[in-house]
Amino acid sequence: VKKILFCLILLIISNNIFVFIYGICAYCRASDYVNKQQENYILDSALTLALHAHEDNILLPEIEKEFRLKGIGAGFVLKKLDTGKIYIKVYIKERNKAVYREYLKDTAVPLPARAAPPITAVSASAPVPATITASALQTPHIAASPSPTVIAVPTFTLLK
Amino acid sequence: LKRPTVIFLTIAVILSAALQSLFAVFYVRISDFYLFSTLRKKIEKTARLSCGIEDSFAGFTKSRSIAILKLPSCTADRIILSGVTDHAVIMADKNVLVFSIYPSDTGARKHISFYMKNTGAVDFNYAGGLFGFRCGTGRSSYARNFYIMQGLYLIPPGLEAF
Numbered sequence: 001v002k003k004i005l006f007c008l009i010l011l012i013i014s015n016n017i018f019v020f021i022y023g024i025c026a027y028c029r030a031s032d033y034v035n036k037q038q039e040n041y042i043l044d045s046a047l048t049l050a051l052h053a054h055e056d057n058i059l060l061p062e063i064e065k066e067f068r069l070k071g072i073g074a075g076f077v078l079k080k081l082d083t084g085k086i087y088i089k090v091y092i093k094e095r096n097k098a099v100y101r102e103y104l105k106d107t108a109v110p111l112p113a114r115a116a117p118p119i120t121a122v123s124a125s126a127p128v129p130a131t132i133t134a135s136a137l138q139t140p141h142i143a144a145s146p147s148p149t150v151i152a153v154p155t156f157t158l159l160k
Numbered sequence: 161l162k163r164p165t166v167i168f169l170t171i172a173v174i175l176s177a178a179l180q181s182l183f184a185v186f187y188v189r190i191s192d193f194y195l196f197s198t199l200r201k202k203i204e205k206t207a208r209l210s211c212g213i214e215d216s217f218a219g220f221t222k223s224r225s226i227a228i229l230k231l232p233s234c235t236a237d238r239i240i241l242s243g244v245t246d247h248a249v250i251m252a253d254k255n256v257l258v259f260s261i262y263p264s265d266t267g268a269r270k271h272i273s274f275y276m277k278n279t280g281a282v283d284f285n286y287a288g289g290l291f292g293f294r295c296g297t298g299r300s301s302y303a304r305n306f307y308i309m310q311g312l313y314l315i316p317p318g319l320e321a322f
Binding site: 005008009012015016019022023026029030033051088101102103104105106107 | 169173240310314
């Protein structure tokens with residue numbers, strides 16, 4: 001009886017050790033996954049910021065900016081090339097490794113120019129609009145922009 | 161056997177059995193998630209390289225089970241060839257996912273095709289400028305969406321798309 005019990009306890013102990021080691025490995029793997037996803041989201045955010053910066057400063061030949069997201073340093077470099085295309089590099093500043101992506105933006109499809117607001121004479125008796133519709137607030141150059149990219153949507157959904 | 165020993169052994173066995181059944185439950189759940197994660201890596205890499213979605217190509221038609229993505233062709237030096245595209249076809253059929261690259265004549269990519277088994281039900285969606293996929297194994301279902309817009313190309317780190 002004692003031998004059987006000894007074997008049973010040995011089995012239980014070894015099994016629990018295996019589960020413990022597997023748990024650590026699974027945790028490390030999940031941690032890698034989370035880090036990778038975080039990198040993806042930060043790079044995607046940097047790309048979006050770069051594109052917005054380009055739209056806002058369309059005449060500048062080069063834009064460079066650094067920022068911090070959730071305590072992680074990131075940035076982008078945007079340069080106009082001689083070929084007319086735009087080179088964009090988004091990166092994360094990490095101590096051990098360089099994490100970056102490079103994009104080429106095709107400017108063959110021109111962005112719609114921002115229309116200057118029409119200057120009209122307003123008479124004192126002109127009626128003031130009571131409400132401003134939501135469509136009036138939309139900036140048409142953003143809505144109609146053929147803008148860039150493949151941007152991963154930062155949603156990760158678990159559907160039941 | 162003495163009574164304390166019996167009590168100790170009983171408690172140890174019950175506790176161990178409970179913990180290990182808990183482990184089994186988590187293992188099953190995490191294996192589903194790892195499967196999704198593996199699929200996501202392949203599909204996400206292709207979606208990031210993609211510059212558009214094709215409605216039909218070489219006898220394939222875009223549907224919930226077939227995704228046809230356009231990839232900008234590039235040379236061996238990773239220089240993107242303007243106006244030339246390769247095609248990536250991802251086809252889901254009965255727990256099997258088939259990945260295929262159909263290169264252009266001028267690009268440096270080679271034709272490659274491989275499949276993954278036991279993927280569960282995979283279906284693609286294309287709503288509102290998004291390309292997404294959902295992977296379900298019966299117990300749970302995971303989904304991921306990507307924007308694919310034209311005019312901006314990711315310079316590929318290498319020639320492989322998957």
